[in-house]
Amino acid sequence: MKLSKVILAGTVGLVSLSMAACGGGSSSGDSSGGGQQTVFKLAFNQTEEHPQYLAAVELGKKLEEATDGRYSIKVYPNEQLGTQTDVVQNLSNGTVEMMYIGGPVMEGFNKDFIVYNLPYVFDSIEAQQEVFRDQELNDELFHSLEASKNITVLAALHAGVRNVYSSKGPVREPSDLSGQKIRVQQSDSQVKMIELMGAVASPMGQGDVYSALQTGVLDGAENNETVYDSLKHDEIAKYYSYTKHLMIPDYLLISSKALEGMDDADREAFLALIPDTQDMADTGFLDFVEESKANAESLGAEFVEDVDTAAFKELVQPLVDESVNENDARKALYAAIQEANAAHPAS
Incomplete structure (x- = not known):
């Protein structure tokens, strides 16, 4: 069965399925007493307050109902299963x-x-969502890892707008980042991006950031307001500056073998739940941003609005041009983004 015909590639859902390498998963007697229940695990690197966590828990309840107890979900937040x-x-x-x-x-x-x-x-959340929900556009990319890595991308979801925060002071222009050690995610593009913006890149797992900020190994990091507050980085790095440099997605991944291991009816029931989960996660995320900002401000964090974003954008444009022009597939994705940006400009 070709997975691309059954996956809702553009939906955004939050769950975690736990099946064994053969596609089976850990089993126990189900709640109805009617046989074995497959328990799905979700690995998540954020806290229980995060809207993606809450959406995953709700999805688990709906999945158990939809499959008459044959499947349930166990969510593991806070990097309990690793980085x-x-x-x-x-x-x-x-x-x-x-x-x-x-x-x-x-x-x-x-x-x-x-x-x-x-x-x-x-340019906007709406533009991003339009691109991510285009199944035809994303089909090849989202199924590109199935043969080599046993990984299927079920959905891409909005994960906030990322900005720089620091213990050293406001970041209003590139010179303010000079010499600062800023944590980025562990990828070559993120390292190059923050270096072009003027900082020293320090890639590391999310769980190590607080202690690194506390001990001075890091001067700051870049992330959205929800992570800044929920991981208590606002206790140490008090200056949150709206560089607005990234609007990158989170992805919901599943083992391709695990998905294939479900019978047709249960697989279809699972996939049918993802759109509602997407709505819950996206709406909850936007609300969570406002709550997080208010809480950080109550702890003494300063949110800096007067940032020269045009200066930062100019510095990183060579990275964009170089990356996009690498092949035709990337050019097509980028062209679709530009069309969505034209339809949904920044407010």
């Missing part, structure tokens, strides 16, 4: 069956994912 880099390897070999992952990590498996991770490519 994203570790978990995606486990997903590939079948010891973990589902996860959320930040877009830049995917570049290590197929460099064409870089297009959606480039700085300043999306």
Whole structure:
């Protein structure tokens, strides 16, 4: 069965399926007493308050109902199963069956994912969502890892607008970043981006950032407001500056063998739940941003609005041009982004 015919490539959902490498998964007696229940695991690197976590829990309830108890979901937040880099390897070999992952990590498996991770490519959330929900556009990319890595991309989701925060002071222009050690995600494009913006790139897993900020190994990081507050980085790095340099996605991944291991009816029931999960996650994310910002401000964080984003955009444009022009597939994705930006300009 060709997975691309059954996957809702543009939907955004949050779950975690736990099946064994053979596609089976851990089993126990189900709640109805009618046989074995397959327990799905979701690996997640954020907290229980995150809207993606809450959406995953709700999806698990609906999945159990839709399959008459044959499947359930166990969500593992806070990097309990390891960093994203570790978990995606486990997903590939079948010891973990589902996860959320930040877009830049995917570049290590197929460099064409870089297009959606480039700085300043999306002008608005609406433009990003239009692109991500275009199944025909994303079909080849989202199924490109099935044969080589046993990984299927079920969905891409909005994961906020990323900005720079620092313990050293506001970042209003590139010179303010000079010499600062800034954490980025573990990908070549993210390292190059922050270096072009003027900082020293320090790629590392999310779980190590707080202690690195606390000890001075890092001067700052870049992320959205929800991560800044929920991981308590606002306790140490008090200056959050709206560089607005990234609007990269999170992806929902599943072991291709695990998905194939479901019977047709249960697979279809699972996939049918993803659009509602997407709506819950996206709406919750936007609300969570406002809550996170208010809480960070109550702790003394300063949100800096008067940032010369045009100066930063100019500095990183060579990275965009170089990356997009690498092949025709990337050019097509980038052209679709520009069409969406024209239809949904920044407000």
